[in-house]
Amino acid sequence: MSTSPEPHRAPTGPSDTLPLRNGMHIPVLGLGVFRSPAGRVTQQAVTAALDVGYRHIDTAAIYGNEADVGHGLRDSGLDRDQVFITTKLWKADHGYQSTLDAFERSRRQLSVDHIDLYLIHWPVPGIRLETWRAMEHLLDTGAARAIGVSNYMAHHLEELLDHARHLPSVNQIELSPYNYRSRADVIDLSRKNGILVEAYSPLTKGRKLDDPPLVRIAATHQRSTAQVLIRWALQHDLVVLAKSTHADRIADNADVFDFTLTDTEMETLDALDENLVTGWDPTTAP
Ligand SMILES: NC(=O)c1ccc[n+]([C@@H]2O[C@H](COP(=O)([O-])OP(=O)(O)OC[C@H]3O[C@@H](n4cnc5c(N)ncnc54)[C@H](OP(=O)(O)O)[C@@H]3O)[C@@H](O)[C@H]2O)c1
Structure with missing residues (x-):
């Protein structure tokens, strides 16, 4: 399969970036x-992450912790522009005006002027194209610096590609060796x-951390x-979103820039595919 974009310099730390289609970097x-x-x-997880060099936090309205992300960001002492914040529009908030209202609630919860990346959390059928028009408006006004989707499989994306005025910058989906x-x-x-691809649940929510082939590598x-x-x-070349609330694990998860997996090891890992879904399964969603 041809899943690699153009070659580029390997990242050397968590704050290294990949380009988005709109000229921003993530x-x-x-x-x-x-x-x-x-x-x-x-709050402490966010400050712990920012302390060890993360510059990107991924939250969502439904997580109920946007205010704490904002709090952690302010506690870190970093400037707002040094940290990339993503949040997401919940399923119940689809629709043109409800999207604009939900965005404003998220912006207030986070206590920020703009959101770096605003995502449709789930492709709700029947209404998601109307929602996308509101997302495009948020991009046009600069309130969201980039917009994108999450849990969009190929059929959802094809529909959007046919109708969008602005294409999404990002598609955030579950990815690990177990479903790549x-x-x-x-x-x-x-x-x-x-459209840049982000990997959510990259640690399989912990389920595969003792899998023997992975343990051997x-x-x-x-x-x-x-x-x-x-x-x-x-x-x-995925942007990777890993969750932990423990400072030691947050630091360990970012300590990955001084070793390289060989091509053979990458192939061994890719071959672990078993179509794993640890949460939502968007593949059958209409
Ligand atoms: N768009 C979507 O629909 C969607 C869906 C799911 C996730 N996401 C995003 O992706 C992020 C990551 O996915 P996820 O939270 O589902 O799961 P994940 O990152 O794959 O796994 C998190 C689990 O692994 C544990 N863990 C973390 N680091 C570890 C380490 N070094 N050693 C051992 N265990 C470790 C965590 O426990 P502790 O916290 O106890 O350390 C937690 O139980 C989410 O937080 C969210 O931002 C998005």
Whole structure:
């Protein structure tokens, strides 16, 4: 399959970036905060990540912790423009005006002037094209610096490509060695249209961290299996979103820029594909 974009310099740290179609750049490693409890836990996870060099946080309205992401960002002492913030429009908020209203609520919760990347969280049938028109308006006004989609499989994307005035900058989907080959069609379609692919649940929500072939590769490099999964995603030119609420794991997950998986190891990992879905399954969504 031809899932690689143009070759480029390998990233050397979590703040290294990949280009988006609109000229912006997105840091290659983001801290995910799905199921990161509201309050101090998320605030501290965000500051811990920013302390060790992450410059990208991935939240969503439905996670209920946007305010804590904003709090952690302010506590870090970094300037707003140094950190890339993504949030997402929840399913119940699709529709033109409801999208604009939901965006404003997220912006207020985060306490920021603009959102770097605003995503449609899930392709709700019947209404998602109307929602996309509101997303395009948010892009036109500069309130969202980039817009994109999540959980869009090839059929969802094809519909959008036929109707969009602005194409999405990003498609955020579940990706790990355990489903990468199964999702080759949507990765290829995204990239052919200049849409950057982000990997969510790259650690398989912890389910595969003891899988023997993965453990063997990790042992070769004297790394954790989590680090190998993140490195694998980076070597496939994916922006990778890993979640932890523990400062030590947050640091370890970013310590992946000083080793390289061989081509054989990458192929071994790719061959672990079993069409794994750890959460939502968008493949059958109309
Ligand atoms: N767009 C979407 O529909 C969607 C769906 C799912 C996820 N996402 C995004 O992607 C992010 C990541 O996905 P995810 O949260 O589903 O799962 P994940 O990152 O694949 O896995 C997170 C799990 O792995 C554990 N973990 C993290 N680092 C570890 C390490 N070094 N060693 C051992 N265990 C480790 C975490 O536990 P601790 O926290 O206890 O360390 C947590 O249980 C989310 O947070 C969210 O931002 C988006």
